[in-house]
Amino acid sequence: MAGTPPPNPDGTPDEAPDAPGIGAFLPFVLLGAGAVWETVDGSLRPGWLSWAGLAAMSALYALTVITAFRRRTMPARIALAGLAAVVFGLSIVLGGAWYYLFPLLGVACGITLRGRAVRIATAALPLGTALVVWAGGGTLESILAFSWGTFSAGLVVAVILHLHMVIGELNQTRQRLAEAAVAEERLRFSRDLHDLLGHTLSVIVVKAEAVRRLARRDPGQAERQAADIEAVGRQALTEVREAVTGYRAGGLADELAHARDALAAAGVRARVRRTGPPPAARAEALLGWVVREGVTNIIRHSGATEAEIDLTGLTLTIRDNGTDGPQPTQSGSSPDGPAASGSGTDGPRPAESGGPQPAGSGSGLRGLAERLGQAGGSVEAGPHPGGGFQLVATLPPGV
Incomplete structure (x- = not known):
């Protein structure tokens, strides 16, 4: 379920191409199933407020996830703030199954926030959860359970997305290093060919001029110079072949x-x-x-x-x-x-x-x-x- 990774306000590189996408986090909205059941059962009063809250929660969570993964930082944070207001407000008013939506809010924070902001949120949100549950008459066990669930949900999501970001950065660095190695090898090869052929062609040109001058008045010497040209050419061919394979070691x-x-x-x-x-x-x-x-x-x-x-x-x-x-x-x-x-x-x-x-x-x-x-x-x-x-x-x- 790959998708566009969430925004990074700190300007860090993109996550890995196979990072979890929108489809991986939308199903977390099912954490509100308990509130839906109690609303249908009539346990939550008034019912219209519970239905309206569920609709607002679902819409705001989906908007938070979608805008975050589309790198629209400010809209994502505004939607997150709205989601937090709905979850805290209706948890205080209705209590009960609404407490199960605090971990959903933690997931949304882990998706949307980065750096210092996510650290503050994952520390403050469990405290807020504990206060709401305590004020609603929850037991110590329920306070600890909801607080830990909220903290771990936000932390795990944030760590997973951060690891994918690091993997993406490492992949990009590896690609850049490979490109730099190729460029360096091309530079080395061009230098070798320049040095090899520049010298050899100069010698061939000089000896060819000597052959042209000696051709009529001293054919024997001209023949020896031509033989030298042939030897130099053969040696140059050998050196070029060795340079191509990267094993040339000039004595x-x-x-x-x-x-x-x-x-x-x-x-x-x-x-x-x-x-x-x-x-x-x-x-x-x-x-x-x-x-x-x-x-x-x-x-x-x-x-x-x-x-x-x-x-x-x-x-x-x-x-x-x-x-x-x-x-x-x-x-x-x-x-x-x-x-x-x-x-x-x-x-x-x-x-x-x-x-x-x-x-x-x-x-x-x-x-x-x-x-x-x-x-x-x-x-x-x-x-x-x-x-x-x-x-x-x-x-x-x-x-």
């Missing part, structure tokens, strides 16, 4: 060797130095991404003739002597297109901003900053005091 030594070859093919004289103990596996993978992105930027954007890659412990520094800024992206071309098209993966180099700054002005450097930031590291890029451009990546100990 730093391999990345440094690839970087030296790629820079040499682009006409950049490279010096690579490593000092200190070898990094752990995770640090190697992260620093391998830095090498890949830094070399890609040198090939695409710098116009450099010399480059230096220095790894000291968990600090990786990549410098070049380039002076040229990036060429503007051609109209209609992708910002991640080949270097030969005049576009770059990273937009304007941070060197043009006039000073070192955290990486983040381009998609590649921004991806590096996010990737290393998740491990507690940092990436800074900017002009080197001695000329050219410098990229510094640092990881904390223990990575």
